[in-house]
Amino acid sequence: MAHILVLAEISRHGHVADSARGLLALASRLGDPIAVVATREPLADDLIARLGSLGATQVYQAQSEQADTALVAPQVEALAAAVATLNPAAVLLSHSFDGREAAARLAVRTGSGVLVDAIDVRTEDGRIIASGSVYGGNYLVDSTTTGMPIITVRPGAIDESAPAASAQVISETVTVDAAKAGMIDSYNDAPEVSVRPELLGAKKVVSGGRGFGSKENFAMVEELADALGAAVGASRAAVDAGYSPQTTQVGQTGVSVSPDLYIALGISGAIQHRAGMQTAKTIVAINKDADAPIFDVADFGIVGDVFTIVPQLIETIKSRSA
Amino acid sequence: MRIVVLVKQVPDTADVRRLDVNNGLLDRDAGEPIVDEINERALEVALRYKDEHKAAEVVVLSMGPENAIKSIRKALSMGADSGVHVVDESLAGADALLTSLAISRALEQTRFDLVIAGNESTDGNGGIVPAMLSERLGVPLLGFLANVEITEAQVSGERQGDDGTVNVHAGLPAIMTVTERFDYARFPNFKGIMTAKRKPVETVTLAELGLDAAEVSSLDRTEVISTAERPARAAGTKIEDDGNAAATLVEFLATNRLV
Numbered sequence: 001m002a003h004i005l006v007l008a009e010i011s012r013h014g015h016v017a018d019s020a021r022g023l024l025a026l027a028s029r030l031g032d033p034i035a036v037v038a039t040r041e042p043l044a045d046d047l048i049a050r051l052g053s054l055g056a057t058q059v060y061q062a063q064s065e066q067a068d069t070a071l072v073a074p075q076v077e078a079l080a081a082a083v084a085t086l087n088p089a090a091v092l093l094s095h096s097f098d099g100r101e102a103a104a105r106l107a108v109r110t111g112s113g114v115l116v117d118a119i120d121v122r123t124e125d126g127r128i129i130a131s132g133s134v135y136g137g138n139y140l141v142d143s144t145t146t147g148m149p150i151i152t153v154r155p156g157a158i159d160e161s162a163p164a165a166s167a168q169v170i171s172e173t174v175t176v177d178a179a180k181a182g183m184i185d186s187y188n189d190a191p192e193v194s195v196r197p198e199l200l201g202a203k204k205v206v207s208g209g210r211g212f213g214s215k216e217n218f219a220m221v222e223e224l225a226d227a228l229g230a231a232v233g234a235s236r237a238a239v240d241a242g243y244s245p246q247t248t249q250v251g252q253t254g255v256s257v258s259p260d261l262y263i264a265l266g267i268s269g270a271i272q273h274r275a276g277m278q279t280a281k282t283i284v285a286i287n288k289d290a291d292a293p294i295f296d297v298a299d300f301g302i303v304g305d306v307f308t309i310v311p312q313l314i315e316t317i318k319s320r321s322a
Numbered sequence: 323m324r325i326v327v328l329v330k331q332v333p334d335t336a337d338v339r340r341l342d343v344n345n346g347l348l349d350r351d352a353g354e355p356i357v358d359e360i361n362e363r364a365l366e367v368a369l370r371y372k373d374e375h376k377a378a379e380v381v382v383l384s385m386g387p388e389n390a391i392k393s394i395r396k397a398l399s400m401g402a403d404s405g406v407h408v409v410d411e412s413l414a415g416a417d418a419l420l421t422s423l424a425i426s427r428a429l430e431q432t433r434f435d436l437v438i439a440g441n442e443s444t445d446g447n448g449g450i451v452p453a454m455l456s457e458r459l460g461v462p463l464l465g466f467l468a469n470v471e472i473t474e475a476q477v478s479g480e481r482q483g484d485d486g487t488v489n490v491h492a493g494l495p496a497i498m499t500v501t502e503r504f505d506y507a508r509f510p511n512f513k514g515i516m517t518a519k520r521k522p523v524e525t526v527t528l529a530e531l532g533l534d535a536a537e538v539s540s541l542d543r544t545e546v547i548s549t550a551e552r553p554a555r556a557a558g559t560k561i562e563d564d565g566n567a568a569a570t571l572v573e574f575l576a577t578n579r580l581v
């Protein structure tokens with residue numbers, strides 16, 4: 001069976017990134033999934049077991065002195081070495097910050113085309129095809145490449161998992177040319193997030209916009225999200241105003257979500273916001289302006305004041321579940 | 323210090339953008355062509371450096387069709403000193419691999435201490451051209467920055483990560499990309515608009531970059547196989563809040579098993 005390489009990102013705290021599950025699931029559809037890891041020390045047994053449980057039949061561990069200090073370059077060297085040894089039919093990476101830079105740099109090394117931000121992949125007539133959701137989900141575009149494809153996959157897009165395997169380890173050493181890499185000085189960890197679900201891949205999302213007027217008022221969005229077990233999102237205007245962190249921005253230049261339920265509160269529904277949420281199954285909007293464009297895509301719209309309605313919603317939902 | 327800002331002309335995200343379902347290519351008539359907003363923010367970083375260091379030179383470089391000159395002029399009117407326009411018929415519909423090849427050659431000819439690009443373009447959402455340039459040119463990339471400090475010798479800043487941010491640095495020459503954490507750009511003023519017309523813009527073709535058709539066609543290519551338009555969403559129920567809207571909404575959610 002054809003080898004399919006997956007870049008498994010390892011967080012600096014030593015966890016396998018969430019993206020690995022979906023990537024290995026897609027890889028197992030296309031062939032034999034092999035996880036590639038750049039690491040300073042040999043991987044701990046539990047990490048190898050974890051990658052196996054996610055479907056990796058082999059783990060290609062490329063050890064590099066610079067794995068913790070050089071930006072992305074160790075991952076590129078690891079992938080380039082694995083491609084040279086294993087001659088894969090495709091390489092899959094997350095469309096994350098590190099993932100796409102690694103994909104781009106690998107593509108120059110191997111002279112390959114990159115298919116970006118895929119939400120699905122398949123094999124057809126011997127060719128590997130990636131599907132993308134383009135222009136805010138208005139188009140579904142299938143594409144392929146003339147040589148070995150390098151594919152970045154949208155975080156949170158894949159629900160399935162690969163059958164568990166027991167992973168064999170291949171160890172290599174790679175060297176990084178530090179003069180050609182950005183260098184990592186230190187980390188600023190994100191504040192420990194609550195039990196709230198992650199926005200990417202969430203089944204329910206409650207988003208707030210500039211209509212809330214202040215960070216204090218925006219807490220109402222979070223309260224409703226918690227009552228529903230939903231993730232919190234925001235418009236760019238709410239992020240720009242500092243009501244919510246940048247990582248919560250939904251839209252053209254933020255994240256794209258396709259949840260079962262999307263609730264837009266005090267959000268006008270600019271085309272760039274809709275680009276990130278209009279593929280949700282059910283959309284609910286509350287806005288005091290009856291002409292707000294968000295109502296054009298809402299399955300259920302309420303013309304009214306968020307400061308009146310949201311507290312009532314929280315109370316009603318809480319009393320139902322009590 | 324010579325700073326090159328990479329500016330891509332894209333269809334305005336405020337307009338409805340269309341793909342031709344027959345070939346998957348952008349319908350150039352749908353969406354006013356403008357400078358991608360993220361590239362204006364990139365230019366602003368360069369212009370602020372120039373405000374502080376009068377000797378600095380800011381060059382804008384764009385690869386695109388004839389009418390991309392409009393975006394180069396806009397950047398010149400905001401304060402850039404000169405422009406480079408990479409334009410060639412065989413670059414129409416170029417993918418990232420080819421785009422990065424052409425731009426990397428143009429950057430070698432133009433020379434630079436620092437290249438500033440956007441983290442991703444709004445018409446492709448790739449975010450891969452700058453990393454390809456870094457690999458082709460053999461210079462470090464600091465991508466997805468939230469802020470930056472530029473000195474004569476190095477560039478440093480905070481890079482966005484999946485669980486927090488990372489403090490990074492690189493010696494010059496280097497490439498950096500900005501995210502929306504950077505400020506909106508200044509508007510062109512009257513003097514800027516008047517002088518922009520006289521500022522030099524160099525036009526370069528593939529041949530002038532030392533690339534021939536054979537080399538271009540030997541590259542692996544990405545190909546669109548099919549393009550399907552998703553049916554537009556229809557608006558559903560809309561009610562005025564009469565005091566009971568919250569209760570009605572919870573009923574709606576319950577009926578649809580969403581609560």
Ligand SMILES: Cc1cc2nc3c(=O)[nH]c(=O)nc-3n(C[C@H](O)[C@H](O)[C@H](O)COP(=O)(O)OP(=O)(O)OC[C@H]3O[C@@H](n4cnc5c(N)ncnc54)[C@H](O)[C@@H]3O)c2cc1C
Binds near residue numbers: 208237250304306307
């Ligand atoms: C290149 C580019 C990329 C962009 N990317 C994104 C993106 O990724 N995501 C994004 O969201 N935007 C994006 N934008 C910005 C977008 O154009 C809008 O400016 C933004 O979405 C507006 O946010 P908003 O709806 O919160 O604010 P506004 O447009 O100001 O709307 C606020 C809404 O709240 C309503 N309101 C006010 N008070 C109340 C109340 N008490 N009760 C009920 N309703 C109330 C108002 O009627 C109004 O409709 C982008 C723009 C550009 C140019």
Ligand SMILES: Nc1ncnc2c1ncn2[C@@H]1O[C@H](COP(=O)(O)O)[C@@H](O)[C@H]1O
Binds near residue numbers: 418421451
């Ligand atoms: N054709 C182009 N001309 C100039 N700059 C470009 C071009 N394509 C990409 N870039 C630069 O690379 C950044 C990321 O683009 P992309 O990889 O296409 O998402 C853009 O914001 C630009 O700064």
